Amino acid sequence: MDQSIKPDLVINGVSSAWGGEYGKVKIDGVGTVQSNISSVTFDANGMTKIKGDLISEELDSDGLMKVEGHLSAGKSIIDGHMTVKGSLRGEQLKLNGVLNVGGDCEIEVFDAEGAFVVKGLLNAGRMNVRLHGRGKAREIGVEFIQVRQASKSAWSRLWRWMLPKFTPELHAVAIEGDDIDLEYTEADVVRGNRVIIGKGCNIGKVEYRSELKVHPSAKVGKGVKTGG
Numbered sequence: 001m002d003q004s005i006k007p008d009l010v011i012n013g014v015s016s017a018w019g020g021e022y023g024k025v026k027i028d029g030v031g032t033v034q035s036n037i038s039s040v041t042f043d044a045n046g047m048t049k050i051k052g053d054l055i056s057e058e059l060d061s062d063g064l065m066k067v068e069g070h071l072s073a074g075k076s077i078i079d080g081h082m083t084v085k086g087s088l089r090g091e092q093l094k095l096n097g098v099l100n101v102g103g104d105c106e107i108e109v110f111d112a113e114g115a116f117v118v119k120g121l122l123n124a125g126r127m128n129v130r131l132h133g134r135g136k137a138r139e140i141g142v143e144f145i146q147v148r149q150a151s152k153s154a155w156s157r158l159w160r161w162m163l164p165k166f167t168p169e170l171h172a173v174a175i176e177g178d179d180i181d182l183e184y185t186e187a188d189v190v191r192g193n194r195v196i197i198g199k200g201c202n203i204g205k206v207e208y209r210s211e212l213k214v215h216p217s218a219k220v221g222k223g224v225k226t227g228g
Helices: 154-162
Strands: 009-017 020-033 037-050 054-067 071-084 088-101 105-149 170-176 179-182 185-197 202-214 219-225
Touching: 170 179
Parallel strands: 009 020, 020 037, 037 054, 054 071, 071 088, 088 105, 105 170, 105 179, 170 185, 179 185, 185 202, 202 219
Antiparallel strands: none
16 A cells, blocks of 8 residues: 555544545544545554454554454554454464454464454464463464463463453364464364474374374373374
């Protein structure tokens, strides 16, 4: 997008606006966008609702945000709670909070601290997860994934207050990738080249090509070497 020839959109306080193509979008307060919107940058602080699709090269959301359509962003920083009814696609996503995606999620670099639910498929190049609550996706496909519980700090105690019903665990039917390093994960099948099944894991079957390490406290129903 050429930002120089596109207007900016600014919402302060409680207001709404129609969508369209913009350079900069800045929302402070309670803002509603009534239709599809695209922008070079999208900066939202407070409560934001998009009644359509959102496309942006850079997205920064601090607070509560709901996208009723699909979300596509090159680089996203989410501090707070984000809900996307459709699919989510992007290059980089840094989450510090809670993410809910109704469709598929495709992110090149997924760096998450908090909790997330992806009702469809989750595909990522690199995925780093530190859970304060539940992480859940039907199937996960990655090149690299590392899953940990977040450290028990004052911040994590705040997360436990916000998410009292959810144990900090990752749940998936299948996880497939090249380099897999899991803790506190429940999955029917894990497939990878180099696989580490750490503490707190409960895995039905592991298929690995070169290396499998299993923590003494982890539960693995069956480990199968599939080739060199």
